[in-house]
Amino acid sequence: MATKQIQLTGAGGQGLVLAGIILAEAAMRDGKNVAVAQSYGPEARLGASKAEVIISTEKIAYPQVTQPDILLCLSQDAFDKYFSDAQVLVVVDATQVQAPAESRNIYKLPLVRAAAEQVGNRLVANVVALGALNALAELVSWEGLRASVERRTPQKYREQNLRALEVGRHLAHTQTKEV
Amino acid sequence: MREQELVQGNEACARGAIYAGCRFFAGYPITPSSEIMEYLARELPKVGGVCLQMEDEIASISAVIGASWGGAKAMTATSGPGFSLMQESIGYAAITETPCVIVDAQRGGPSTGQPTKVSQGDVMQARWGTHGDHPIIVLTASWVREVFEMTVHAFNLAEKYRVPVILLLDEVLAHLRENVILPEPGELEVISRRHPDRLEDFRPFADETFCAFGEGGRVMVTGMSHDELGFPAQGKKAAEQLQRILMKIESRTEELALYGAHFLDDADAVIISYGITSRAVEEAVRLLRADGLAVGWLDLKTLWPFPDKLVRSCTEHAHYVLVPELNWGQLVREVERVVGGRAPVEHLGRLDGYLITPEEIARRVQDRVQCGA
Numbered sequence: 001m002a003t004k005q006i007q008l009t010g011a012g013g014q015g016l017v018l019a020g021i022i023l024a025e026a027a028m029r030d031g032k033n034v035a036v037a038q039s040y041g042p043e044a045r046l047g048a049s050k051a052e053v054i055i056s057t058e059k060i061a062y063p064q065v066t067q068p069d070i071l072l073c074l075s076q077d078a079f080d081k082y083f084s085d086a087q088v089l090v091v092v093d094a095t096q097v098q099a100p101a102e103s104r105n106i107y108k109l110p111l112v113r114a115a116a117e118q119v120g121n122r123l124v125a126n127v128v129a130l131g132a133l134n135a136l137a138e139l140v141s142w143e144g145l146r147a148s149v150e151r152r153t154p155q156k157y158r159e160q161n162l163r164a165l166e167v168g169r170h171l172a173h174t175q176t177k178e179v
Numbered sequence: 180m181r182e183q184e185l186v187q188g189n190e191a192c193a194r195g196a197i198y199a200g201c202r203f204f205a206g207y208p209i210t211p212s213s214e215i216m217e218y219l220a221r222e223l224p225k226v227g228g229v230c231l232q233m234e235d236e237i238a239s240i241s242a243v244i245g246a247s248w249g250g251a252k253a254m255t256a257t258s259g260p261g262f263s264l265m266q267e268s269i270g271y272a273a274i275t276e277t278p279c280v281i282v283d284a285q286r287g288g289p290s291t292g293q294p295t296k297v298s299q300g301d302v303m304q305a306r307w308g309t310h311g312d313h314p315i316i317v318l319t320a321s322w323v324r325e326v327f328e329m330t331v332h333a334f335n336l337a338e339k340y341r342v343p344v345i346l347l348l349d350e351v352l353a354h355l356r357e358n359v360i361l362p363e364p365g366e367l368e369v370i371s372r373r374h375p376d377r378l379e380d381f382r383p384f385a386d387e388t389f390c391a392f393g394e395g396g397r398v399m400v401t402g403m404s405h406d407e408l409g410f411p412a413q414g415k416k417a418a419e420q421l422q423r424i425l426m427k428i429e430s431r432t433e434e435l436a437l438y439g440a441h442f443l444d445d446a447d448a449v450i451i452s453y454g455i456t457s458r459a460v461e462e463a464v465r466l467l468r469a470d471g472l473a474v475g476w477l478d479l480k481t482l483w484p485f486p487d488k489l490v491r492s493c494t495e496h497a498h499y500v501l502v503p504e505l506n507w508g509q510l511v512r513e514v515e516r517v518v519g520g521r522a523p524v525e526h527l528g529r530l531d532g533y534l535i536t537p538e539e540i541a542r543r544v545q546d547r548v549q550c551g552a
Contacts, residue, residue: 024187034185036356036392042210061461062356064535079534135452 003056004139005065009082010074012049015105015126019049019072022152023130026144029053035063048077055139068136072129074111089137091129105135109171112178115164124164126156131168142169152178162173186359188352189214192282194361196254197240198358199369201280202228203251205242206301207235207261210294211350212284215256216375236261240268242253247277248400250391252334252371256282259301260291262308269343270309271402276341276384276424277373280333282362284353285505288533297350299505305345306483312421314428315484316340316435317509319347319454323357328367335370336435341387348507351534352455357396382407383526384523387427387512403416428484436486437479440493442468446475447455448548449497451490451514453479455534456503462537467544474544482510499547503527503535 006023017038024034035054041047052065055082073079073092079099083090083106092099094108109132116126127149134145146162153161186194193215196204204219206212216230223230229246239255245254257265262283273281282406285301288292303309303319316336320329326348333344372389375381383389383395385407390396399409403444404417412420428435439457441464443449450459457478468476477493479486490513494500502511511526516525527543529535 021185024356024358028183028185032358032359034356036185037351040295040353060357061458061465062534063351063357063455063458064534067536075192 002058003054004070004137005068006053006055006070006072006133006139007065007068008051008053008072009078010049010072012047013072015123015134016072017076018049018152019126020053022127022145022148023140024055024118025054025055025152026124026140026148029144029147029177031156032057033060035042035060037064037135037136050082050083052123062097070133072133074125074129081167091132091136091162092128093125107132107175108122111168111171111174114167114171118167121157121160123162127164127170128168131165132172133168135169135172180370181360181363183358183360185356186323186361187214187354187356188323188326188348190218191258191327191361192330192342192348193218193387195224195299195327195467196227196280196334197226198327198362198364198367199331200252200371201334202226202253203243203246203253205227205233205239205246205253205256206255206315207233207239209258209261211286211353212256212258212282212348214353215282215284223348228236232276233369235305236264237268240265240272243275244268244272244275247279248392248398250386250394250537252278252338254280254334256281256284258284258294259288259298261300262301262304266304266308269315270313272343273309273424274317274402274404275402276387277343278337278341278389279331280328281343283344283523284350286350295311295350297455297505297534298532299347299349300507300509301347302482302504302506305347306507307436309478309521312425312461314342314425315426315483316342317347318344318481320352321454321457323352323355324359324361324528325480326352327361330541331362331367331369332437334367338372339370340431341372341389342428346490347454348513349455361369383409384456394520417473427444432484432486433488435484438489439476439480440477441476442494443475443477443546445473446497447473448499448501449475449477449494450501450503450508450540450544451477451493452503453477453482453510456505459540460503460534461538463544466537466541470545472544472548485513487517487535490514494522495519497522499544500524501527501540501547505535506531507531
């Protein structure tokens with residue numbers, strides 16, 4: 001891996017910036033250079049929200065994603081705006097996003113539902129997504145990712161978030177890729 | 180060796196301020212600068228400092244000026260709309276020679292504009308936003324670690340020269356998180372204002388020595404033109420004082436100029452940039468050099484006083500000069516003035532709230548150089 005460009009997209013309040021921070025911090029602990037840029041609208045909540053993570057073994061000069069390798073979409077708006085066939089890996093929330101059936105690079109995973117049903121808190125869908133992304137793309141070490149989740153989430157929800165990571169990992173391994 | 184940390188630009192600014200000895204912050208939260216105040220509200224009290232949320236930005240800068248005269252190293256942070264409100268008092272800080280630091284994390288303007296989008300539209304306002312001829316130092320940064328260093332440097336210059344110093348950040352850098360190793364205590368020089376040797380005949384507006392209220396010197400502070408004792412003065416005396424405070428910065432233009440000079444020795448085309456845009460230029464220059472084009476790059480860290488001599492010498496043999504900046508054309512005018520028609524000077528701007536990309540810059544230079552500009 002020289003450089004990986006990752007876009008985490010959805011709506012404000014879905015924890016995308018936090019997911020970007022957790023992922024980048026894990027990559028940093030693996031010895032990589034990282035940059036996390038965030039982008040959101042003027043609304044207090046539910047506007048478009050996006051975190052861009054660059055992980056590289058090289059110096060990162062330009063700090064924003066130019067050609068995303070990996071895309072996560074937790075909302076239809078985000079999918080409509082950011083999806084392209086050029087992306088290597090796209091993970092979307094199966095219930096929030098209607099994705100074209102013919103696209104070969106899309107994984108439709110029930111991230112929010114799994115967060116609600118298997119962890120008991122739909123707010124941890126961002127970390128479920130991280131678990132799935134890392135299982136599919138092998139971005140960072142699991143040990144580093146777990147440490148980063150522990151460091152960056154509030155004590156009260158730490159167990160839930162660690163469980164969310166495992167739920168996401170399991171989802172990615174068991175769901176068949178839709179063609 | 181110390182460990183890497185993932186640090187946001189705004190956090191680096193706040194930590195740089197504490198490192199530099201800042202013990203007073205007053206502000207009014209505004210995107211994209213708010214995290215500076217959030218951090219300082221939490222951390223300043225732990226080092227014996229004070230963080231105040233004021234009713235608006237006019238009160239914020241006023242409190243900062245007052246705190247500075249109370250003897251504290253003081254700072255405020257804001258964005259465009261708040262920066263506009265502060266302008267009158269920045270002039271007051273300038274004429275009263277009050278050491279203070281004003282951080283402006285630029286966003287799309289004018290007015291409320293695009294509150295969450297990046298811009299470099301306050302470059303001229305930082306220089307000329309307050310009325311009248313006045314001294315000002317304006318610094319900028321491109322990297323998270325550099326935000327820390329420049330914040331420390333801003334305090335050092337403010338304290339050394341008794342002048343307001345503006346640090347221009349931008350939305351992307353303010354919110355950007357990168358892995359960094361920040362300076363350890365003692366690694367960077369920290370300068371504090373010079374106190375008078377003798378208080379009896381202290382003249383508070385004769386030079387850069389400073390005596391805070393309550394320290395024993397007789398101090399009278401007014402925004403009116405004043406003499407060396409601080410009492411109102413008009414005419415020739417007013418002009419002499421104004422010249423002194425203008426020249427204390429203007430005469431040091433060269434030593435104040437911080438910059439990076441890259442590949443300039445053989446450069447036919449020169450790119451001049453600053454702040455976040457410099458990171459796109461760094462990539463663009465790499466692309467262009469790989470293509471065999473003789474492109475050089477001047478990366479300015481000090482915007483004001485504008486380093487005329489430096490820019491002149493860096494563009495002396497250039498056949499083309501490009502100034503990419505996230506505005507409709509601001510610093511490019513200074514570059515045009517200095518180049519003086521010796522080579523075409525072009526501006527590359529954006530107003531849509533997105534960064535200029537390396538490819539845009541590289542394409543522009545390729546087009547012009549291959550056309551034999």
